[in-house]
Amino acid sequence: MKVADICQIIEEVAPLALCESYDNVGLLVGDPRMELRAVLLCIDVTEAVLDEALQKGCNMIVSHHPLIFRGVKSLTGKDAVQRCMIKAIKNDLAIYAAHTNIDAVLHGVSGRMAEKIGLLNTRILEPRSESLLKLVTFVPHSHADMLRQALFDAGAGNIGNYDCCSYNVEGYGSFRAGEQAQPFVGKKNEIHKEPELRIEVILPALRQAKIITALLHTHPYEEPAFDIYPLRNEWKQVGFGIVGDLKEPENEIDFLLRLKTVFRLKALRHSPLLAKPIQRVALCGGSGSFLLNRALDSKADIYISGDFKYHEFFNAENRIVIADVGHFESEQFTTEIFYEAIRKKIPTFAVRISDVITNPVNYL
Numbered sequence: 343m344k345v346a347d348i349c350q351i352i353e354e355v356a357p358l359a360l361c362e363s364y365d366n367v368g369l370l371v372g373d374p375r376m377e378l379r380a381v382l383l384c385i386d387v388t389e390a391v392l393d394e395a396l397q398k399g400c401n402m403i404v405s406h407h408p409l410i411f412r413g414v415k416s417l418t419g420k421d422a423v424q425r426c427m428i429k430a431i432k433n434d435l436a437i438y439a440a441h442t443n444i445d446a447v448l449h450g451v452s453g454r455m456a457e458k459i460g461l462l463n464t465r466i467l468e469p470r471s472e473s474l475l476k477l478v479t480f481v482p483h484s485h486a487d488m489l490r491q492a493l494f495d496a497g498a499g500n501i502g503n504y505d506c507c508s509y510n511v512e513g514y515g516s517f518r519a520g521e522q523a524q525p526f527v528g529k530k531n532e533i534h535k536e537p538e539l540r541i542e543v544i545l546p547a548l549r550q551a552k553i554i555t556a557l558l559h560t561h562p563y564e565e566p567a568f569d570i571y572p573l574r575n576e577w578k579q580v581g582f583g584i585v586g587d588l589k590e591p592e593n594e595i596d597f598l599l600r601l602k603t604v605f606r607l608k609a610l611r612h613s614p615l616l617a618k619p620i621q622r623v624a625l626c627g628g629s630g631s632f633l634l635n636r637a638l639d640s641k642a643d644i645y646i647s648g649d650f651k652y653h654e655f656f657n658a659e660n661r662i663v664i665a666d667v668g669h670f671e672s673e674q675f676t677t678e679i680f681y682e683a684i685r686k687k688i689p690t691f692a693v694r695i696s697d698v699i700t701n702p703v704n705y706l
């Protein structure tokens with residue numbers, strides 16, 4: 343087991359390409375070829391977590407928040423981040439982060455919060471836009487099934503809860519093979535007309551390379567024709583926040599008290615209550631106040647997130663209840679996602695969740 347193997351497992355759940363442009367995710371410290379003894383999972387990398395990793399014999403840390411977020415131009419140990427980097431390097435500790443890329447997936451940070459609360463029919467609160475493409479290709483009937491399947495296997499044709507989606511129209515293609523060509527059908531230097539299917543599939547931009555490779559590999563023609571169009575559609579499986587419904591409406595006080603239990607809270611900040619039951623719940627792990635309008639649009643009765651400022655509570659305007667459960671508290675279950683992903687692939691590998699509470703916010 344190498345560092346790169348753990349990176350790959352996490353990236354199957356949370357592809358690096360899904361991170362926000364300002365973010366810094368992936369392997370931050372260490373050699374991907376290093377042999378691993380054990381991995382420690384945490385939300386924040388602190389000096390205490392590094393000590394814990396060393397004490398427990400772990401030589402890789404997987405965290406939610408990236409240790410290095412901004413550019414480092416010198417490495418002198420002048421702050422905690424640099425001290426952690428130096429300590430990690432001196433002790434052959436690899437450090438990896440999955441941040442906004444694991445926020446962005448349906449079963450990521452917010453999805454795990456929704457599971458803990460017991461939400462049903464969950465969907466992304468703010469689906470990502472301009473991340474989808476349309477692929478159109480033209481193939482003789484003999485190879486249509488095989489090509490379609492290859493595109494699906496490579497990740498094309500997923501729409502909501504459906505996969506293997508395509509649109510197919512009959513037509514014919516024309517071409518004249520040149521002297522150097524090796525045509526699959528037709529003769530050199532003669533215009534040929536071949537009955538073909540026009541196949542259209544939707545695909546995430548991040549899978550484009552893999553899908554085009556599958557097309558080129560499967561299409562029988564020497565020069566397969568294909569077009570790629572950018573789409574403005576929202577990608578409903580990827581984006582920030584989650585909205586879902588409770589099985590039964592719950593009294594708002596009872597629901598808030600349940601949140602305190604689920605998220606192990608000493609205190610919970612909330613906007614004025616509305617004296618109506620809670621059934622639809624919107625939420626976002628971390629600092630999610632920017633999604634309040636999305637929560638309102640979704641007709642949620644409550645919006646749960648962290649880091650709401652004083653004035654932002656006014657924006658509830660008796661239309662929704664805002665519940666601030668705290669940044670760390672909202673993301674505390676993210677380590678479970680890492681744990682399950684690794685254990686699912688390698689059931690016997692030594693992977694541990696940190697015992698250090700790194701939350702810098704305390705309540706008296």
Ligand SMILES: [Zn+2]
Nearest residue numbers: 628629669673
């Ligand atoms: Zn966070």
